[in-house]
Amino acid sequence: MTDTDHRDSYPPSPAFAAAANADASLYQRAETDRDAFWAEQAAALHWHEPWTRVLDWSAAPVARWFVDGKLNVTYNCVDRHVLDGHGDQVAIHWEGEPGDSRAITYRELLAEVSRAANYFTELGLVAGDRVAIYMPMVPEAIVAILACARLGLTHSVVFAGFSPSALRQRVDDASARLVITTDGQWRRGKPAPLKEAVDEALSANGSTPHSVEHVLVVRRVGIEVAWTEGRDVWWHETVAEASDQHEAQPFDAEHPLFILYTSGTTGKPKGILHTSGGYLTQAAYTHHNVFDHQAGQDVYWCTADIGWVTGHSYIVYGPLANRATQVVYEGTPNYPDEHRHWQIIEKYGVSIYYTAPTLVRTFMKWGREIPDAHDLSSVRVLGSVGEPINPEAWRWYRDVIGAGTAPIVDTWWQTETGTIMISPLPGVTATKPGAAMTPLPGISAKVVDEEGNPVRLGETEANGYLVLDQPWPSMLRGIWGDPDRFRSTYWERYAEQGWYFAGDGAKLDTDGDLWVLGRVDDVMNVSGHRISTAEVESALVGHSGVAEAAVVGASDATTGQGIVAFVILTAETTDTGNALVEELKAEVARAISPIARPREIHVVPELPKTRSGKIMRRLLRDVAEGNELGDTSTLVDPTVFEAIKAGKS
Ligand code: PRX
Numbered sequence: 001m002t003d004t005d006h007r008d009s010y011p012p013s014p015a016f017a018a019a020a021n022a023d024a025s026l027y028q029r030a031e032t033d034r035d036a037f038w039a040e041q042a043a044a045l046h047w048h049e050p051w052t053r054v055l056d057w058s059a060a061p062v063a064r065w066f067v068d069g070k071l072n073v074t075y076n077c078v079d080r081h082v083l084d085g086h087g088d089q090v091a092i093h094w095e096g097e098p099g100d101s102r103a104i105t106y107r108e109l110l111a112e113v114s115r116a117a118n119y120f121t122e123l124g125l126v127a128g129d130r131v132a133i134y135m136p137m138v139p140e141a142i143v144a145i146l147a148c149a150r151l152g153l154t155h156s157v158v159f160a161g162f163s164p165s166a167l168r169q170r171v172d173d174a175s176a177r178l179v180i181t182t183d184g185q186w187r188r189g190k191p192a193p194l195k196e197a198v199d200e201a202l203s204a205n206g207s208t209p210h211s212v213e214h215v216l217v218v219r220r221v222g223i224e225v226a227w228t229e230g231r232d233v234w235w236h237e238t239v240a241e242a243s244d245q246h247e248a249q250p251f252d253a254e255h256p257l258f259i260l261y262t263s264g265t266t267g268k269p270k271g272i273l274h275t276s277g278g279y280l281t282q283a284a285y286t287h288h289n290v291f292d293h294q295a296g297q298d299v300y301w302c303t304a305d306i307g308w309v310t311g312h313s314y315i316v317y318g319p320l321a322n323r324a325t326q327v328v329y330e331g332t333p334n335y336p337d338e339h340r341h342w343q344i345i346e347k348y349g350v351s352i353y354y355t356a357p358t359l360v361r362t363f364m365k366w367g368r369e370i371p372d373a374h375d376l377s378s379v380r381v382l383g384s385v386g387e388p389i390n391p392e393a394w395r396w397y398r399d400v401i402g403a404g405t406a407p408i409v410d411t412w413w414q415t416e417t418g419t420i421m422i423s424p425l426p427g428v429t430a431t432k433p434g435a436a437m438t439p440l441p442g443i444s445a446k447v448v449d450e451e452g453n454p455v456r457l458g459e460t461e462a463n464g465y466l467v468l469d470q471p472w473p474s475m476l477r478g479i480w481g482d483p484d485r486f487r488s489t490y491w492e493r494y495a496e497q498g499w500y501f502a503g504d505g506a507k508l509d510t511d512g513d514l515w516v517l518g519r520v521d522d523v524m525n526v527s528g529h530r531i532s533t534a535e536v537e538s539a540l541v542g543h544s545g546v547a548e549a550a551v552v553g554a555s556d557a558t559t560g561q562g563i564v565a566f567v568i569l570t571a572e573t574t575d576t577g578n579a580l581v582e583e584l585k586a587e588v589a590r591a592i593s594p595i596a597r598p599r600e601i602h603v604v605p606e607l608p609k610t611r612s613g614k615i616m617r618r619l620l621r622d623v624a625e626g627n628e629l630g631d632t633s634t635l636v637d638p639t640v641f642e643a644i645k646a647g648k649s
Helices: 014-019 025-032 034-042 073-086 106-122 139-151 164-174 195-203 277-290 309-321 340-348 357-366 391-401 483-490 533-541 578-591 617-625 640-648
Strands: 053-056 064-067 090-095 101-105 130-134 154-157 178-182 184-187 190-193 214-218 232-234 256-262 270-275 299-302 325-329 352-355 381-385 408-411 445-448 464-468 500-508 514-519 523-526 529-532 546-556 560-569 600-603
Touching (some): 073 139, 073 277, 090 340, 101 106, 130 164, 139 154, 357 391, 514 523, 529 533, 533 578, 560 617
Parallel strands (some): 130 178, 299 352, 560 600
Antiparallel strands (some): 090 101, 445 464, 464 500
């Protein structure tokens, strides 16, 4: 950030501000009485039974919000809109990659979800059971999620780009009884198998038994699939045949709604647990105010995948709770060509568009003449999520996609926070390119040093840590099956103060506005996807030719960070050339996911280590980025860099 950056600010137009859902009084109201403020937000939902207390923080860090309250999450996202007379409103304009499309009204969505709920019940599933959902962006994925929520089944959505072993790890960790998948998925015009990965996942680990009783398969691409009789069932022969009548039952506000796995600093992903009442309250509240969503008027499009938290909170729960009409797109932005997103915006009149900085930078690379060839005048709010957005991309996004007028909401949050925490309000905030600005009304955050002292405003060193110093309704309630890891990861660092440590660096400018700087732990952010260095390292050393590996995230103009690996080969390995490097890249893609494929792999004779044997990633990052080396005085062998640089060239 240069000193001038924070002076460049963009207030909303008076017309936008006057018509917006939120005005500045929201901050004031939240400040005056936080509990009353959140109670007011929760009251926008339908509760079968009211809560007796807004927040019980006595068992911190595990919060209970809306104590004793009972609700049904899906009833709130679907049934009540139909009962309110909006059954014919389109909930989902689904756009398939090959060009097929479906418009699904709230009434149709209710019928589909009811069928699925009836069939899940027929399978013997009961509230509290876990269901894994491993599906591309098809409407049935959203139906499956909502049917789980309706029955109190805890869903665990696994991104369909993850490998069989990543799926198996998640299925095992949560002991899922049902896996829902598709025969395959469209990939740039070609069908690619997906059920095959489920078969492989479930047959892996030799004879180790797994918890899965059934695999429910949606036919999407029409390819042949292997079939395990008694275990595998087709969606169109079961769900589609079930009754479309189903009465939603209430569940406790703290009933587990979903588990979503995310990367941490070790090789084992963390199953982040979210519950019902507080989560839905904050999902609906943020969607309403941050995107200024007007039910029945806006056409909303969040380009995330349901495999990530953004898809959970801003494709499924937030928008549907608010009776949105939204676009859901199955494919990639450049199939059949780079015009696809802008054609979709034109076709449906998208007014709110929420995407990731990496995609904005990709669009920039493709050239502004592509969006310029389309009528994007329906767009009135733009959102950004997943990583810091650089000022250049921010300005391009506003000028080219937002006609120089649409407010950009740069939303900071995490899988763990469940929903948006720090963001401008589009009708209130004078936004700055690259800044997440301020915590939302009802949310409290601080930027502090190691000891927990507030950083000075305008500090130019990246020395602040982002902490959340008050509980919030959609906060994670734990890590599935690992309460110790929950405490040590998030609550130990500032245990004395009782603050949540987010793992991000941040700074405050001289106006007190907040700029998120990126992760301060060994987690990389590649195209907005969280990938741990340890996971990639463990995939690399899983190859027989590799003795040791160190992985860092290096700056990348498009993806934010790119994965750069340094490997030491085993003595037996004689092939040190390109073929091996390619094989190793493929191995990581296979073991984790193509999104974790390293950008570069360098074979080196040695890795820089401290005397205690810790790999100095900071120095490797300097090497990867071609920077001057930082302090090497704690290294065992400072000459190691000559060898590494030789390996790199
Ligand atoms: O480093 C921050 C970055 O993404 C991390 C959370 O990743 P994940 O749990 O996968 O959730 C992504 C979608 C919410 C954060 O710790 N991050 C997310 N949003 C922003 C961001 N960094 C800067 N600015 C943002 N708006």
